[in-house]
Amino acid sequence: xxxxxxxxxxxxxxxxxxxxxxxxxxxxxxxxxxxxxxxxxxxxxxxxxxxxxxxxxxxxxxxxxxxxxxxxxxxxxxxxxxxxxxxxxxxxxxxx
Numbered sequence: 001x002x003x004x005x006x007x008x009x010x011x012x013x014x015x016x017x018x019x020x021x022x023x024x025x026x027x028x029x030x031x032x033x034x035x036x037x038x039x040x041x042x043x044x045x046x047x048x049x050x051x052x053x054x055x056x057x058x059x060x061x062x063x064x065x066x067x068x069x070x071x072x073x074x075x076x077x078x079x080x081x082x083x084x085x086x087x088x089x090x091x092x093x094x095x096x
Contacts, residue, residue, distance in 0.1 A: 015071040023078035024061035028054040030085035037092050 003011070035050035036043075061078060068074035 012071045016065050016068075016074050019071070019074050019078050020062045020065040023075065023082070024058045024065065027061050027078055027082045027085070028058035030082050030089065031057045034085050034089045034092065037089070037096075 032050045032054035035053055036047045039046040039049055041049070064077050065074040068077055
C-alpha cells in the first residue's frame with residue numbers, strides 16, 4: 001500500500017495517540033490491580049497507594065509512546081509490560 005507521506009505521518013501520530021491513551025490506561029490499570037494485591041499493607045492503603053502509583057505509570061507510558069522511534073516500538077513498549085503485569089496478576093490471584 002503506497003500512502004501519501006503526509007497521510008502516513010498522520011496515521012503514525014494517531015496510532016501513537018491511541019497507544020498513549022488506551023494502552024497507557026490499560027497498562028496503568030493492570031499495574032494498579034497487581035500492586036493493590038501485592039503491596040504489604042492494609043487493603044485500603046494498598047489500593048490508594050497502587051492508584052497513586054498508577055498515575056506515574058500512565059505518565060511514563062505516554063512519555064514512552066511519544067519518545068519511541070517507531071509506532072510499532074511504542075505499541076510493543078505498552079503491550080509487553082501490560083502482558084507481564086496481567087500474567088503476574090493472574091498468577092497472584094491463582095495462588096490466593
